[in-house]
Amino acid sequence: MDRKVLLKKDMKEKQELVNIILDRYLPRKDEYPKSLHKAIRYSVFAGGKRLRPYLTMSTYQMYDQNVEAITPVAAAIEMIHTFSLIHDDLPDIDNDEYRRGKKSCHAMFGEGEALLSGDALLVGAFELVTHAAISARHRVQFIRELAHECGIKGLIAGQMLDIESEGKQVDKKTLQFIHENKTAKLINLCVRFGAIAGGASDEELAWVEDYGKNIGLAYQIIDDLLDIEGDPEELGKSVGKDASVKKATYPAVYGIAESKRQAQELITKARQSIAKLGDKALLLDILAEYMLNRKS
Numbered sequence: 001m002d003r004k005v006l007l008k009k010d011m012k013e014k015q016e017l018v019n020i021i022l023d024r025y026l027p028r029k030d031e032y033p034k035s036l037h038k039a040i041r042y043s044v045f046a047g048g049k050r051l052r053p054y055l056t057m058s059t060y061q062m063y064d065q066n067v068e069a070i071t072p073v074a075a076a077i078e079m080i081h082t083f084s085l086i087h088d089d090l091p092d093i094d095n096d097e098y099r100r101g102k103k104s105c106h107a108m109f110g111e112g113e114a115l116l117s118g119d120a121l122l123v124g125a126f127e128l129v130t131h132a133a134i135s136a137r138h139r140v141q142f143i144r145e146l147a148h149e150c151g152i153k154g155l156i157a158g159q160m161l162d163i164e165s166e167g168k169q170v171d172k173k174t175l176q177f178i179h180e181n182k183t184a185k186l187i188n189l190c191v192r193f194g195a196i197a198g199g200a201s202d203e204e205l206a207w208v209e210d211y212g213k214n215i216g217l218a219y220q221i222i223d224d225l226l227d228i229e230g231d232p233e234e235l236g237k238s239v240g241k242d243a244s245v246k247k248a249t250y251p252a253v254y255g256i257a258e259s260k261r262q263a264q265e266l267i268t269k270a271r272q273s274i275a276k277l278g279d280k281a282l283l284l285d286i287l288a289e290y291m292l293n294r295k296s
């Protein structure tokens with residue numbers, strides 16, 4: 001099968017599995033208090049690509065074809081990702097009216113509702129990990145690592161620097177800190193959890209993490225580039241915003257051509273790392289290639 005067709009088909013199958021878990025876990029939208037559950041479901045089922053769950057499940061699948069055990073972990077990561085997008089869109093952070101081709105959560109339901117929907121998704125994610133049919137030791141380990149990488153030393157720290165850097169000329173070190181923390185760490189955790197739960201050896205885990213860190217940083221650089229060169233229809237959000245508020249981005253610091261070169265180099269390194277795992281890493285390899293050419 002053509003590589004692109006294979007990826008598309010596999011992504012769709014895994015999206016469906018993740019959606020089933022999310023649908024089971026989240027309260028119905030007519031449950032009390034309706035305003036909260038409506039807003040949460042609206043954002044969770046707004047049509048995200050489910051890239052992070054896909055990475056988690058595809059990495060796990062290199063060791064165990066049956067992804068049932070890891071799917072709640074994958075879904076939990078998507079909940080954290082959705083929390084971060086809802087809060088990121090709020091007027092006091094990025095102030096975005098559109099997300100995933102629809103009105104953003106606060107624009108649709110109000111700021112209080114968006115804030116609380118994000119909070120509920122963030123804490124709910126930790127609860128959902130406890131439902132995964134993985135060993136108790138791995139459940140505790142994943143909860144601890146998620147809290148660490150998404151908290152004051154990870155996602156939230158990256159986001160803080162991102163806000164503080166607006167309108168300023170940042171140095172390369174600060175830029176890398178922002179991108180690694182706000183995006184790359186969570187992406188790396190996906191493949192790390194998939195490999196650990198699947199039973200990867202230390203050597204294979206190291207190769208998987210080389211892949212995760214490289215695609216994680218590349219993903220955010222490509223996101224920066226799409227904000228300049230992307231099509232708002234395909235992206236489902238406005239473009240040109242980063243430059244208008246002088247955000248700390250790769251193109252702003254390195255220029256467009258050099259940012260593209262760095263993204264390409266990171267993807268090449270990621271593919272070289274994952275190639276060490278042999279044929280079982282085919283889907284992760286195709287995904288890295290897709291990331292470089294993604295339009296949304």
Ligand code: GRG
Pocket residue numbers: 047048049050051052081083084085087088093100155156159182183219220223296
């Ligand atoms: C704690 C108040 C408070 C806010 C936290 C942590 C945070 C807000 C925001 C995270 C920063 C952020 C939004 C990073 C961007 C990461 C990124 C590349 C998002 C786009 O991901 P895709 O392309 O989107 O996977 P879809 O819509 O497909 O899920």
